[in-house]
Each structure stands twice: as structure tokens, then as C-alpha cells.
Amino acid sequence: MALGHITITDLTGWQYRAIGVLEDLVKAGLKAERHPLEWTITSNGALRGTVDPHQPGQTDNDRRAIFDEWCRVLNAGEVRESKRLSGGITLRAVFTQPANRGNVQGHIALDVDPPSEDEEG
Numbered sequence: 001m002a003l004g005h006i007t008i009t010d011l012t013g014w015q016y017r018a019i020g021v022l023e024d025l026v027k028a029g030l031k032a033e034r035h036p037l038e039w040t041i042t043s044n045g046a047l048r049g050t051v052d053p054h055q056p057g058q059t060d061n062d063r064r065a066i067f068d069e070w071c072r073v074l075n076a077g078e079v080r081e082s083k084r085l086s087g088g089i090t091l092r093a094v095f096t097q098p099a100n101r102g103n104v105q106g107h108i109a110l111d112v113d114p115p116s117e118d119e120e121g
């Protein structure tokens with residue numbers, strides 16, 4: 001059963017719905033003094049949050065704590081780990097947030113670099 005052609009209006013509406021969810025997440029994060037993520041809204045209205053890999057002074061443990069906190073807050077699903085071609089791993093967790101006229105889906109991600117030669121000893 002075909003549902004019909006996806007229009008520009010559909011895509012824009014999905015993105016607009018995601019903007020509302022993202023606004024709520026950012027406001028709640030600010031109020032809770034939660035470390036912000038780098039957010040992207042995809043063309044189909046999904047949210048993608050990434051732990052900033054370039055925060056000065058943050059260790060991998062600090063970044064993992066930020067990731068874990070957002071997983072808890074978003075009631076995200078199981079954390080999945082995948083190896084990166086460049087080395088290291090990416091952690092991802094999928095979430096769904098209620099919105100006006102449907103849900104917004106998304107995922108959060110954390111890239112963990114392999115230990116440097118200095119860290120290995």
C-alpha cells in the first residue's frame with residue numbers, strides 16, 4: 001500500500017516539528033545546567049545530537065558522562081557501539097520524543113578516539 005508522494009510541505013513540516021522538540025530539549029538542558037550537544041535536524045525531521053569532540057579540557061570520561069546523561073534524559077534505547085574506519089568507536093543511542101501531531105525520532109552519538117601513543121604508555 002503506497003502512502004503517496006512525500007512533498008516539500010511534508011518535509012518542511014517534519015523539520016518544523018523537530019524544531020519545537022529541540023527548543024524544549026535545549027531549554028530543559030539550560031535549566032538543568034546540562035552540557036549542550038551539537039544538534040542537527042535532518043531533511044526528514046529527525047534529530048541528531050553529538051557530544052562535542054573539541055571541548056578543551058574534556059577527557060573521554062567527561063564526554064562519556066555527557067553522553068550517558070543525555071541518554072538518561074531522552075530515555076534512549078540501548079547504546080550501540082561501532083568501530084570507525086579511522087580507529088576508535090562511535091556510540092549511538094536512538095530516542096523518540098513526543099511532539100504536536102506525532103513523534104520526533106533521533107539519535108545521539110559519541111565518537112571515542114583510540115588512545116594516543118602517549119596514553120598507552
